Amino acid sequence: MIEDKNPKRTPLSELGEFKLIEHLTNHFKISHKSTVKGIGDDAAVLNYAKKQVVLSTDLLVEGVHFDLSYVPLKHLGYKAVMVNLSDVYAMNAMATQITVSIAVSNRFPLEALEELYAGISTAADLYNVDVIGGDTTSSTSGLIISITALGEVDEDDEVLRSGAKPNDLVVVSGDIGGAYMGLQILEREKEVFKVNPNNQPDLSMYTYIVERQLKPEARKDIVELLKKLEVKPTSMIDISDGLSSEVMHLCKQSNVGVDIYENKIPLDPQVISTCEEFNIDSTTVALNGGEDYELLMTISQEDYDKIKGNPNLTVIGYVTESERGMHLVTRAEEKIPIIAKGWNALKDLP
Amino acid sequence: MIEDKNPKRTPLSELGEFKLIEHLTNHFKISHKSTVKGIGDDAAVLNYAKKQVVLSTDLLVEGVHFDLSYVPLKHLGYKAVMVNLSDVYAMNAMATQITVSIAVSNRFPLEALEELYAGISTAADLYNVDVIGGDTTSSTSGLIISITALGEVDEDDEVLRSGAKPNDLVVVSGDIGGAYMGLQILEREKEVFKVNPNNQPDLSMYTYIVERQLKPEARKDIVELLKKLEVKPTSMIDISDGLSSEVMHLCKQSNVGVDIYENKIPLDPQVISTCEEFNIDSTTVALNGGEDYELLMTISQEDYDKIKGNPNLTVIGYVTESERGMHLVTRAEEKIPIIAKGWNALKDLP
Numbered sequence: 001m002i003e004d005k006n007p008k009r010t011p012l013s014e015l016g017e018f019k020l021i022e023h024l025t026n027h028f029k030i031s032h033k034s035t036v037k038g039i040g041d042d043a044a045v046l047n048y049a050k051k052q053v054v055l056s057t058d059l060l061v062e063g064v065h066f067d068l069s070y071v072p073l074k075h076l077g078y079k080a081v082m083v084n085l086s087d088v089y090a091m092n093a094m095a096t097q098i099t100v101s102i103a104v105s106n107r108f109p110l111e112a113l114e115e116l117y118a119g120i121s122t123a124a125d126l127y128n129v130d131v132i133g134g135d136t137t138s139s140t141s142g143l144i145i146s147i148t149a150l151g152e153v154d155e156d157d158e159v160l161r162s163g164a165k166p167n168d169l170v171v172v173s174g175d176i177g178g179a180y181m182g183l184q185i186l187e188r189e190k191e192v193f194k195v196n197p198n199n200q201p202d203l204s205m206y207t208y209i210v211e212r213q214l215k216p217e218a219r220k221d222i223v224e225l226l227k228k229l230e231v232k233p234t235s236m237i238d239i240s241d242g243l244s245s246e247v248m249h250l251c252k253q254s255n256v257g258v259d260i261y262e263n264k265i266p267l268d269p270q271v272i273s274t275c276e277e278f279n280i281d282s283t284t285v286a287l288n289g290g291e292d293y294e295l296l297m298t299i300s301q302e303d304y305d306k307i308k309g310n311p312n313l314t315v316i317g318y319v320t321e322s323e324r325g326m327h328l329v330t331r332a333e334e335k336i337p338i339i340a341k342g343w344n345a346l347k348d349l350p
Numbered sequence: 351m352i353e354d355k356n357p358k359r360t361p362l363s364e365l366g367e368f369k370l371i372e373h374l375t376n377h378f379k380i381s382h383k384s385t386v387k388g389i390g391d392d393a394a395v396l397n398y399a400k401k402q403v404v405l406s407t408d409l410l411v412e413g414v415h416f417d418l419s420y421v422p423l424k425h426l427g428y429k430a431v432m433v434n435l436s437d438v439y440a441m442n443a444m445a446t447q448i449t450v451s452i453a454v455s456n457r458f459p460l461e462a463l464e465e466l467y468a469g470i471s472t473a474a475d476l477y478n479v480d481v482i483g484g485d486t487t488s489s490t491s492g493l494i495i496s497i498t499a500l501g502e503v504d505e506d507d508e509v510l511r512s513g514a515k516p517n518d519l520v521v522v523s524g525d526i527g528g529a530y531m532g533l534q535i536l537e538r539e540k541e542v543f544k545v546n547p548n549n550q551p552d553l554s555m556y557t558y559i560v561e562r563q564l565k566p567e568a569r570k571d572i573v574e575l576l577k578k579l580e581v582k583p584t585s586m587i588d589i590s591d592g593l594s595s596e597v598m599h600l601c602k603q604s605n606v607g608v609d610i611y612e613n614k615i616p617l618d619p620q621v622i623s624t625c626e627e628f629n630i631d632s633t634t635v636a637l638n639g640g641e642d643y644e645l646l647m648t649i650s651q652e653d654y655d656k657i658k659g660n661p662n663l664t665v666i667g668y669v670t671e672s673e674r675g676m677h678l679v680t681r682a683e684e685k686i687p688i689i690a691k692g693w694n695a696l697k698d699l700p
Contacts, residue, residue: 036402040603041511042440042587043406043501048398052386056393057483057498059451063490090392101409101496133407140413144489146451146496148407151393161391237392253390 009109012138021136023110024117028124028131032096034152035130044132046097051152056087062142069193070186073112075214076145077119083240084149085127085218086293090238091160092223093153097132098124101146103139116145127220157232159297164235164254168298170317171233171307173222175266176243177282180289181274182206182213208270216293222312223295229306233297244287244338246296248326254298257324260317260338263331287328287338359459362488371486373460374467378474378481382446384502385480394482396447401502406437412492420536423462425564426495427469433590434499435477436568436643440588441510443503444573447482448474451496453489466495477570507582509647514585514604518648520667521583521657523572525616526593527632530639531624532556532563558620566643572662573645579656583647594637594688596646598676604648607674610667610688613681637678637688 012020025039036045046053060080062068068076081098088095100120104113124131129149189201203210218238226233235254237246243265251258265286275282298319299307307313317329326338362370375389386395396403410430412418418426431448438445450470454463474481479499539551553560569588576583585604587596593615601608615636625632648669649657657663667679676688 037510042437043404043443043499045441045508046403046405047505048403050399053396053398053403054393055396055449055483055498055500057449057451057485057496059453059485059487059494059496061453061487061489061494064453064488087392091395093393099405099407099498101407103409103411103414103494133405135407135409137409137411138414139411139494141491144409144411144453144494146407146409148405148449148498149393150405155397158395160387 008111010111012104012106012108012110012113015110020110020113024113024136025131025134028121030130031128032130034096035132038130038132039134044097044099046132046150048152052155052158054088054091054093054151054153054158055148056084057146057148058083058087060145062144067190068143070190071214073115074119074122077116078123078215080145080147081120081123081127081129082216082218082293084147085129085220086238086240088149088151089219089223090236090295091151091153092157092226092233092236093151094223095127095129095149095151095220097130097150099133099148100131101135103137103144105139105141105143108143127218159233159236161235161237161250161253164250164256164298164319165300166256166319166321167301168234168319169301169304169315170247170258170260170319171297171299171313172239172243172266172294172316173219173312174292174294175268175271176239176292176294177271177275177285177289178209178212178268179216179291179293180285181271181278182209182211183291184278185210185274186213206270206274208268209274213291216291218293219295225310225312229310231299231303231306233299236295236297239290239292239294239296241290242288243296247338250296250298251326254319255322257320257322258317258326258338259320259329259335260327261329264314264316266314266316358461360461362454362456362458362460362463365460370460370463374463374486375481375484378471380480381478382480384446385482388480388482389484394447394449396482396500398502402505402508404438404441404443404501404503404508405498406434407496407498408433408437410495412494417540418493420540421564423465424469424472427466428473428565429469430495430497431470431473431477431479432566432568432643434497435479435570436588436590438499438501439569439573440586440645441501441503442507442573442576442583442586443501445477445479445499445501445570447480447500449483449498450481451485453487453494455489455491455493458493477568509583509586511585511587511600511603514600514606514648514669515650516606516669516671517651518584518669519651519654519665520597520608520610520669521647521649521663522589522593522616522644522666523569523662524642524644525618525621526589526642526644527621527635527639528559528562528618529566529641529643530635531621531628532559532561533641534628535560535624536563556620556624558618559624563641566641568643569645575660575662579660581649581653581656583649586645586647589640589642589644589646591640592638593646597688600646600648601676604669605672607670607672608667608676608688609670609679609685610677611679614664614666616664616666
């Protein structure tokens with residue numbers, strides 16, 4: 001699989017904590033007016049003037065959330081940022097700052113952390129967020145990444161999970177299930193590699209889904225698109241754990257029911273063909289596979305004309321009264337209850 | 351040492367991630383106007399109106415930052431919050447919100463996490479901060495705690511590390527070296543316990559220093575006191591890594607030198623007697639032992655009369671021109687250069 005052929009290995013103990021932080025963070029530039037002071041004091045200083053601030057935080061643990069045998073560190077850094085920005089965009093806000101904390105064991109040389117930070121830096125640049133702080137320390141075993149993202153939004157534009165109303169349309173951005181099938185491919189190739197380390201995997205048939213897994217993109221563009229279309233969703237959430245789990249969150253917090261139409265769920269052709277290859281039902285993958293980082297939202301029927309035909313947005317169902325419950329309407333027009341089987345980091349505790 | 355005699359052990363896998371978060375966080379109340387929405391959406395929503403926001407984050411790793419064989423989980427939760435609030439107070443700001451993320455392995459039952467959160471909750475109540483979010487996930491080995499603290503401050507009141515000027519007085523709150531000596535006591539008793547588990551340690555002679563280690567208090571009161579005395583420090587930092595390391599940070603970022611007087615460094619009698627018992631130099635402990643979470647600041651000479659005689663504040667030296675360097679003036683009136691030997695989580699990477 002992906003191998004680090006870089007022969008240079010600088011032990012972290014050579015630098016010490018302060019020099020390491022300085023080395024990894026000295027190239028981060030500040031570009032937001034709201035960032036008064038970034039890295040270098042006891043705390044960062046921010047000033048959002050009259051905007052609302054949104055804040056989200058995630059903890060990624062090696063062996064639980066990622067497997068370094070097939071995830072390049074640069075991709076991991078990029079993805080760790082995306083996971084957090086996605087939550088900010090799900091508030092209909094623009095991400096402005098992140099903090100990055102890492103704990104590492106001494107099997108990581110400085111060069112590995114540079115790779116990780118290169119990914120973080122690329123993500124911060126592309127998505128225009130300032131890196132304003134963090135913590136760097138040692139761990140007794142693997143790598144742990146903790147990112148906190150901040151964003152700003154006008155009070156009137158903020159979208160919570162709790163605003164869905166009966167008759168609203170359920171809309172999803174992009175397509176889903178890709179990240180999960182990409183993971184299946186990577187896991188399969190890892191097994192092949194274990195048996196024959198000289199075997200170079202041919203991933204060319206799976207580029208889209210592997211990229212969905214390794215280098216997901218948070219949907220900043222969708223927040224911008226909605227603004228341009230003058231659509232303010234009534235509720236919104238990002239799809240990190242799987243469609244069914246996220247639908248249930250929206251319904252629970254909005255106190256509504258939902259009908260989702262199986263034949264409307266947007267799937268990439270590569271997801272469909274790979275599901276066939278693995279003999280897995282693609283709807284199950286869409287409902288329960290996570291990590292797509294698309295946005296799931298509800299919009300008022302009045303806004304339908306504004307989003308109709310937009311290739312980035314797909315109507316997959318509608319909101320019902322709470323008593324009607326949450327259902328998937330299958331291709332055979334059967335109604336089956338939606339249950340959460342999403343990815344759960346605590347289910348398979350080591 | 352401290353033993354958990356609670357027989358109830360509910361495996362975390364019984365609850366799943368969402369129920370666990372709900373269970374641990376449902377009693378957190380919101381008390382700040384700036385907290386618009388706490389736990390329960392993709393992100394928390396905050397509104398600081400015209401205030402500046404300060405933000406600090408720390409990662410605590412089992413086996414690196416704490417040893418559960420003598421740190422009760424409740425104390426650990428309390429201390430984890432203190433570590434972060436201390437950074438906020440060091441900006442002369444008032445702490446308003448925290449997020450708490452934890453990763454745990456399955457050797458921790460629910461009841462253990464409840465203890466941890468009880469400590470977090472106690473700290474949040476006492477220091478009046480809202481718990482507004484976090485992440486809960488599994489780890490492959492030990493316990494990891496990541497806390498981010500936010501605070502607010504009027505733009506004019508903010509104190510950075512970089513404002514010290516020659517002739518300013520160097521002032522420290524409380525007394526220092528206690529947390530380090532408390533750790534020595536706990537480490538010694540751990541060894542005794544290993545040899546004879548029935549031996550109950552008598553810690554009554556060491557209550558103050560053991561409490562400094564296990565249950566430190568962030569100096570919110572000092573920020574309030576300074577406001578009352580109408581003293582705005584020219585620079586400030588919290589003492590987490592040891593006096594010498596923090597003095598060096600202030601000097602480096604303010605581009606000044608310093609003379610610190612050994613005989614002025616405030617030490618508790620218990621620190622002095624325990625240093626004698628361990629045959630360690632108490633000045634070395636004050637300079638290099640960390641985790642006291644006192645505030646180190648510089649103030650203008652004009653403000654001297656306002657702080658003179660205050661039992662919470664001790665003048666330990668004065669700021670000099672950068673070229674003069676950083677020195678400790680010993681009791682024998684020798685001038686020796688100050689070097690950083692503070693606690694460094696990366697120095698002894700496992």
